[in-house]
Amino acid sequence: MEVLNKFRHISAILRKEFIQMSRDKMTFAMMLVIPLMQLILFGFAINTDPKNLPTAIYSEESTLFVRSIISGFEASGFYDVKYKSSSPAENSQLLEEGEVAFAIHIPAGFSANLIKGLRPQILLEADASDPAAASNAVAGVNQIVNQALRHDLKGSLSSLNQKPAPVEVIVHRLYNPEGKSQYNIVPGLLGVILTMTLVMITSMAMTREAETGTLENLLAMPVKPVEVMIGKIIPYVVIGIVQTVVILLAAHYVFSVPFVGNMMSLIIVVVIFILTNLTLGFTFSTVARTQMQAMQLTFFFFLPSILLSGFMFPFRGMPIWAQTIGEILPLTHFLRIIRGIMLKGSGIFQYPQDVMALLAFTFVVGIIAVKRYRQTLD
């Protein structure tokens, strides 16, 4: 009986929210127009040039030349050699998990072939899912390597400095071979748009009731905070799903972003992320006294989300302190997972830490929301 009443209360609130939503045509339109507008603006506009991107090197030999090449990579400013892998498989794994942006493979016999003038090859694999991160670093790679060797190729070897270049670097752009920014930006936009619209709209959910005086009425009636919260959040879950569908369709038909991943993984992660944002918005709405304040709180949260999550600038290219802040933001984790799923063909299980981070954030914020919800007018 109690459970039935709870369900009735939730559905009463839900029904009311849907009616109010349909009456507020302006907000309703915004929720559908904002995503499209941002998609078009950002989709065509953003590009950047990051430095010090994490790199893994797998070298099958350790000679003077190899050491020179590694220090050459580091000296270029684009690469930060963080990992010395022990197998090509490890290189691939680091790339797929997004731990590194580049993986370099120097094959056995490289030095010997170099000395013989056989123009040996080096393999550079680049995570091009974020083309901004890859482009300049990749463009300069031949020069970096050959410049690094110039000092070593002296005396009898100086003839090798003649053209053509003594070493050939083969570049493999993984995940986004054509280097299109849209491939990276559009899945990212999914996260940005969900963050902005959902946090903003739910942050007003309770403040609007408080501001129009209807909260007093709601509190005087026998309905529990959790019932109100669930009833108010569900309609926006629906909105979030509609937005996701719109963005994914645009991604496919307007920007031709490939979708190589697992649909089920995508749905799960999107639903988790929608709930994360709604819970956060609801918490804001228990803190803010007016709708204006709710709006300000939303932007206070939104700006770091857009700047430090790896949406605007490649995450690994940011200073450590900025990365630390970024790790707290749900959008950061969502971006890693969604790019992985859409561009790299990964599944949700390849990102256990990011999924855990999203769930933990939702849980903590949800507790704050229920605690903060004022059951009285005090």
Next chain:
Amino acid sequence: MSEDFHDSNSLAIDVKGLVKDFNGKIVVNGVDIKMPLGQVWGFLGPNGSGKTTTIRMLCGLLKPTAGSGTCLGFDIINESDKIKKLTGYMTQKFSFWKDLTIRENLEFVGRLYNSKNLKQLVDETLESLGLQHRQSQLAGNLSGGWKQRMALAAVTMHSPKLLLLDEPTAGVDPLARREFWDQIHTLSNKGLTVLVSTHYMDEAERCDQIVYLAHGNLITQGSVRDVIKESGLVTYKGQGENIRQLAPYFKNISGIEHVAYFGNALHISSPDSNELEQAIKNSQKSYSESLNIHWEKIEPSLEDTFISLMLKSGTDQRKY
């Protein structure tokens, strides 16, 4: 009414020493109310006297800083859930959803109270209000009188035992006000207990008892007649030409508590009747035109009494 009548079963409201302190600002300062079931009580007092805060504490919208008591037999601090189910509370400001229609508002409220046969109940309510033809109008577009009528319907639809009305008729025209009160008396005759706050004296006179609050303190309570009698006020009414010009003269006499001009007559009131008679005599000596004024002793009106109470309660002693 004898004290033994006040056993807990027959009291709708039984609270003691209610205090509400908003961060050091004492808004209600120790209010006791014992209100029997089935009566209609008026809650009076100047603006900011703590009426709304007291009502909110009764229905669980605010937690009292101190004090205790019961409402319909349930503890106001721990059992506000149960109180809410049996109480209808009409807020001072219209607090229904303006972007929902009348029917949608009623349905929403009905669902939260788990009302059975919702559709039928809402239909009946709309019919009894004469609102059927407007049921799909947005509540925000209604005129003041209709809004208040809808609000009363919404808070009584779940057949509460106690009705708390906070200045329900503020800004409503006289006819709508009268109809509103007729409805309150109809509900009361069916056994509903009603506590209504108001600034209108004619409304106070329609109540079985009144409770007068000033600056967070309960100043007096009882029937209208008792309150007037208890005040010990004497009022003289003077009628005649140019009577209004005498008002400043009486106002300057310290023994006269207040001077008010009501419908062509001057009311002067004081707890001391000698003082009044002396002042009237003196006025006739000093002003020739005051000779053709006819003075008579009347029973003080409720308004005279309240103004006197307000003046007596002095300036606001509460700390902010």
